[in-house]
Structures are given as structure tokens and as C-alpha cells.
Amino acid sequence: MAYTITDNCTGCGSCSRICPTGAITGEKKETHEIKADLCIDCGSCGRVCPAGAVADPFGIPALRVKKSQWLAPVFDRKRCMACVICLDACPTGCLALGAPQGKDPNGYPVMEDLSACLGCGLCVEDCPADAVTLAHRDVA
Template identity: 45%
Template sequence: MAYSINQDCQGCQACVRNCPTQAISGVRREVHEIDSQKCIDCGTCGRVCPYNAVNEPSGTIAQRVKRADWYRPTFDYRTCISCGLCLTICPVSCLDLDDPTARRLTEGLPYLKVPLACVGCGFCESVCSVGAIMLVPRSSVND
């Protein structure tokens, strides 16, 4: 079940500007709509909405979160096996390998290449089979 926008929406378009999959549409100053086929349940829309107009899949109202408090990935390179699944699943392509000349994913280690693009969805953490990725508050990570 995808996120949804309720009648408290003021059409400010903050969600439209921040959605990584362009799943939200609507006319300015009118209630917007989320396309459940495009929504990846990352929660970005709810974190940026100033009107508490976004319902989480559970039905509760998503709370606005300051961007400085969004989560972002950190990597345990002692555990990482360089499989590259985190790079593949990232909806905003903010991860990359530390060795740009690597011919295979196993020749480099993942890192957050574009920190400001990260929406803190947690997909990278959930796909990591060895638990080498942990999400922490953005404010506790050096860019």
C-alpha cells in the first residue's frame, strides 16, 4: 500500500519537488495525488509536507522532519562484500564506488557520493545481506 495525500493538502508542491520517482501530481493550491504504481514508499513526501497532509501506508499521518534530521547510510567496510546491491536499489542514485576505475562492483566500496540527494529511504540498508549499512541521522555524519 502506498502513501496517500489527504484533504489537508494545500497544493504547495513541496512533495512534488522532492519525490524521487515523480509519483505525485496536482495543480498548485489544490489537493495533490500520489500514483500508487510509481510510489516506492520512501516517505519523502511526508517528511517535507508542512501541512501534515500525507498519510503513511499504515494510515497514520506522516510527520514533517527537518532535512538535517533525515537519515542517511553509513558503511561498515569490514563487513561489506562489495556486492553492489545498495547502488542498484537506490532510487536517487546517490551511492557510488570509491574506485571509479573498478571494472567490477567487487573491486570498490560503496559510499555516499551525493549526500544532499539522499532521501533516507533505507532501501540500501534493507537490501544489504551482511548488515554493512546502517542509517544514522544526517546531522551525525560528516559530508
């Protein structure tokens, strides 16, 4: 299932600019469309839509959220197996192994680029060790 854009769309393009897969198309000031085969259900389009024109896969309108209030992953090193599945799941590549300034010799995942993080939770969903959770950005 994929997110959809309703007739409330004003064609501002916020959703297409944030989409990590290029799933959203449309002309300026015209209703945009989400290509279901490219949508990864990250929800970022709904969090940036000023018109409330994005519905989740269940048809529920997504709520706009300020980026400063988006969630970000937090890693539990006691549970982490350093398998890098979370890195592979991340659609924006904001995660890396080791610390941004100097590599961690244990190769644990870290947030390398918080500004690129969509707070989508795909890293959480794919982690086989349940070592990733989402928290407010000031905690992450």
C-alpha cells in the same frame, strides 16, 4: 502499499518536487495525489509536507522533519561484500563505489552526494549482508 495524501493538502507542491519517481501529481493549490504503482514508500513526501497531509501505508500521518535531521546510510566495510545492491536500490543515485575524490581500490559503496539522499532506507532494506545502517547526517 503506498503513501497517500489526505484532504489537508494545500497544493504547495513540496511533495511532488521531492518525489524521486514522479509518483505525485496535482495542480498548485489543489489536493495532490500519489500514484500507488509509482510510489516506492521512501517517505520523503511526508517529511517535507508542511500541512501534515501525507499518510504512510498504514494510514498514520507522516511527520515533517528538517532535511538536516534526515538520516543517511553508513557502511560497515567489515560486513560489506561490495555487491552494489545498495547502489541499485537508491532512488536518487546518491551512492557510488569508491571515495568521491579518488576511487577506493576495494570498491566499497560511499555517500557521493549527501544533498541528494532522501534517508529512505531502501539501501538498508536491500543489503544482503546487513552492512548498511542509517545514522544522523552529521555522523554519516
